[in-house]
Amino acid sequence: xxxxxxxxxxxxxxxxxxxxxxxxxxxxxxxxxxxxxxxxxxxxxxxxxxxxxxxxxxxxxxxxxxxxxxxxxxxxxxxxxxxxxxxxxxxxxxxxxxxxxxxxxxxxxxxxxxxxxxxxxxxxxxxxxxxxxxxxxxxxxxxxxxxxxxxxxxxxxxxxxxxxxxxxxxxxxxxxxxxxxxxxxxxxxxxxxxxxxxxxxxxxxxxxxxxxxxxxxxxxxxxxxxxxxxxxxxxxxxxxxxxxxxxxxxxxxxxxxxxxxxxxxxxxxxxxxxxxxxxxxxxxxxxxxxxxxxxxxxxxxxxxxxxxxxxxxxxxxxxxxxxxxxx
Amino acid sequence: xxxxxxxxxxxxxxxxxxxxxxxxxxxxxxxxxxxxxxxxxxxxxxxxxxxxxxxxxxxxxxxxxxxxxxxxxxxxxxxxxxxxxxxxxxxxxxxxxxxxxxxxxxxxxxxxxxxxxxxxxxxxxxxxxxxxxxxxxxxxxxxxxxxxxxxxxxxxxxxxxxxxxxxxxxxxxxxxxxxxxxxxxxxxxxxxxxxxxxxxxxxxxxxxxxxxxxxxxxxxxxxxxxxxxxxxxxxxxxxxxxxxxxxxxxxxxxxxxxxxxxxxxxxxxxxxxxxxxxxxxxxxxxxxxxxxxxxxxxxxxxxxxxxxxxxxxxxxxxxxxxxxxxx
Numbered sequence: 001x002x003x004x005x006x007x008x009x010x011x012x013x014x015x016x017x018x019x020x021x022x023x024x025x026x027x028x029x030x031x032x033x034x035x036x037x038x039x040x041x042x043x044x045x046x047x048x049x050x051x052x053x054x055x056x057x058x059x060x061x062x063x064x065x066x067x068x069x070x071x072x073x074x075x076x077x078x079x080x081x082x083x084x085x086x087x088x089x090x091x092x093x094x095x096x097x098x099x100x101x102x103x104x105x106x107x108x109x110x111x112x113x114x115x116x117x118x119x120x121x122x123x124x125x126x127x128x129x130x131x132x133x134x135x136x137x138x139x140x141x142x143x144x145x146x147x148x149x150x151x152x153x154x155x156x157x158x159x160x161x162x163x164x165x166x167x168x169x170x171x172x173x174x175x176x177x178x179x180x181x182x183x184x185x186x187x188x189x190x191x192x193x194x195x196x197x198x199x200x201x202x203x204x205x206x207x208x209x210x211x212x213x214x215x216x217x218x219x220x221x222x223x224x225x226x227x228x229x230x231x232x233x234x235x236x237x238x239x240x241x242x243x244x245x246x247x248x249x250x251x252x253x254x255x256x257x258x259x260x261x262x263x264x265x266x267x268x269x270x271x272x273x274x275x276x277x278x279x280x281x282x283x284x285x286x287x288x289x290x291x292x293x294x295x296x297x298x299x300x301x302x303x304x305x306x307x308x309x310x311x312x313x314x315x316x317x318x319x320x321x322x323x324x325x326x327x
Numbered sequence: 328x329x330x331x332x333x334x335x336x337x338x339x340x341x342x343x344x345x346x347x348x349x350x351x352x353x354x355x356x357x358x359x360x361x362x363x364x365x366x367x368x369x370x371x372x373x374x375x376x377x378x379x380x381x382x383x384x385x386x387x388x389x390x391x392x393x394x395x396x397x398x399x400x401x402x403x404x405x406x407x408x409x410x411x412x413x414x415x416x417x418x419x420x421x422x423x424x425x426x427x428x429x430x431x432x433x434x435x436x437x438x439x440x441x442x443x444x445x446x447x448x449x450x451x452x453x454x455x456x457x458x459x460x461x462x463x464x465x466x467x468x469x470x471x472x473x474x475x476x477x478x479x480x481x482x483x484x485x486x487x488x489x490x491x492x493x494x495x496x497x498x499x500x501x502x503x504x505x506x507x508x509x510x511x512x513x514x515x516x517x518x519x520x521x522x523x524x525x526x527x528x529x530x531x532x533x534x535x536x537x538x539x540x541x542x543x544x545x546x547x548x549x550x551x552x553x554x555x556x557x558x559x560x561x562x563x564x565x566x567x568x569x570x571x572x573x574x575x576x577x578x579x580x581x582x583x584x585x586x587x588x589x590x591x592x593x594x595x596x597x598x599x600x601x602x603x604x605x606x607x608x609x610x611x612x613x614x615x616x617x618x619x620x621x622x623x624x625x626x627x628x629x630x631x632x633x634x635x636x637x638x639x640x641x642x643x644x645x646x647x648x649x650x651x652x653x654x
Binding site: 008009010013014015018019022023025026029030033037042043044045046047048049050051063064065066067068070074081084085087088089097099101104114115117280281283284287299316317318320322323324325326327 | 335336337340341342345346349350352353356357360364369370371372373374375376377378390391392393394395397401408411412414415416424426428431441442444607608610611614626643644645647649650651652653654
């Protein structure tokens with residue numbers, strides 16, 4: 001077990017900043033629901049466990065459970081279920097609870113929680129640009145709403161409305177992964193051109209920006225098999241992250257999705273996944289999953305960005321840190 | 328594995344009745360949130376796993392997970408966390424996902440899902456009557472709202488507004504567990520006077536009623552250690568169920584809670600629970616958990632009642648039946 005920065009739960013739950021963060025989070029989720037419903041989205045309650053979950057691309061593991069003698073996993077994300085639901089619900093979202101077992105040494109980063117939530121959005125027939133548009137309008141609407149609903153809470157937390165002015169003025173900038181890497185390397189940051197933007201690099205970019213911005217086209221190895229490869233740029237994905245300004249880093253990850261059965265199987269094999277594990281999902285893909293694009297916006301990351309609090313555990317009512325045994 | 332009444336997931340998700348049920352559920356949850364927030368409640372996102380969970384009183388089991396070498400459980404309900412949060416959040420609610428491993432032979436009842444959700448409400452300083460008042464106003468508000476928001480969906484499902492007229496006229500009737508048992512026995516139903524009202528008995532009472540009604544004062548052995556024993560009627564709990572009319576059965580279970588440290592330990596021992604397992608909760612109780620009352624309203628049971636559909640799996644997007652291996 002690691003050294004924990006967490007206070008005891010009773011102390012955390014009675015802290016003034018926790019009450020403030022929960023007020024902001026409640027308003028943010030209401031605004032998100034209102035906005036997505038106004039765009040014609042249907043909210044569903046996502047599954048918690050299943051025979052497979054998102055294998056992801058960043059090394060976090062899923063928790064196993066014994067479902068009547070079958071080894072099931074708690075959802076690290078419900079992406080596969082989003083895709084499989086599009087025929088019945090072409091514009092859908094979840095407020096999805098997820099569990100990811102991160103390495104214990106990440107407990108002190110302030111950026112890792114084992115339990116967290118995502119506003120998980122998917123749109124049948126949409127392109128990457130369409131999903132980016134929804135993410136941008138969603139963030140803008142949420143920021144606008146919380147400043148109308150609980151301005152005194154944000155001010156008490158030390159937030160300044162001015163630091164959101166550029167965000168509200170929009171539109172958000174876009175940079176390709178290729179150009180972001182080149183920019184980082186030009187200022188002496190040794191960013192790997194074939195991988196995720198590392199945290200130091202992301203923080204650098206995030207601090208330099210005046211408003212959130214998109215990074216597009218991450219390399220294939222860095223993300224899950226469901227992110228669609230760009231037919232015009234093999235090796236690049238038609239995906240995106242949305243990075244907050246002010247040093248708060250990634251708020252959203254999204255992509256166009258791969259919907260072609262044979263390509264999904266190939267991508268699974270390339271990323272080291274055994275297609276046999278994904279029987280129900282591949283059956284659905286063979287019967288026809290619509291092409292789509294979508295994203296997940298981290299609820300705790302969003303709340304941290306809105307409140308300006310330092311660590312993700314400060315904006316979770318029941319925080320669980322990697323490797324730290326707490327309630 | 329049992330015989331499953333479930334269609335394949337792709338078929339379920341494209342069924343007309345599933346789309347209708349999800350529309351109704353979305354409106355019901357919006358109405359619940361609006362109503363509870365108008366009463367001054369704060370919504371929190373509940374924990375999914377922890378060192379202990381609600382041991383319940385009905386034989387369903389929790390799923391174990393390995394949390395960095397510690398044996399944690401998925402929440403069967405987050406009741407203990409609700410209580411522990413009251414000092415910071417005196418009126419709080421969750422829309423809580425829960426997992427209960429029910430016996431495989433319950434797969435065909437139409438009343439059991441392994442994954443389900445509760446509108447989980449708790450009020451510091453409230454009495455049983457106070458919690459019953461919140462449950463009654465919540466159900467009334469939800470019914471009123473869905474009939475305003477999606478009347479054509481309810482009508483298409485075969486629901487008749489007239490069958491909710493008595494509910495909307497209120498107030499709900501109340502009967503003690505003692506009198507409910509006596510009534511059932513007088514019509515020849517062999518109800519055990521010292522236990523839960525069994526399903527056949529509950530169904531009988533539910534069919535006879537014209538509007539939802541409360542049953543109060545269940546015997547001590549039938550519920551968890553956190554339901555407060557009635558000081559005026561030892562052996563009886565200061566708890567309640569809210570039973571829907573029309574054969575839909577229980578929608579809500581609630582109670583005044585035990586807040587006295589020594590009494591909690593005694594009640595744990597009486598119900599066969601090892602107090603050592605509940606270290607963090609007992610520490611919180613020793614430091615002072617406020618007296619409270621609250622309840623859980625089953626989201627899928629509520630949606631079934633609103634839509635009139637037969638089985639709980641029809642009103643869950645991703646149904647999991649006891650003993651049935653499905654996505």
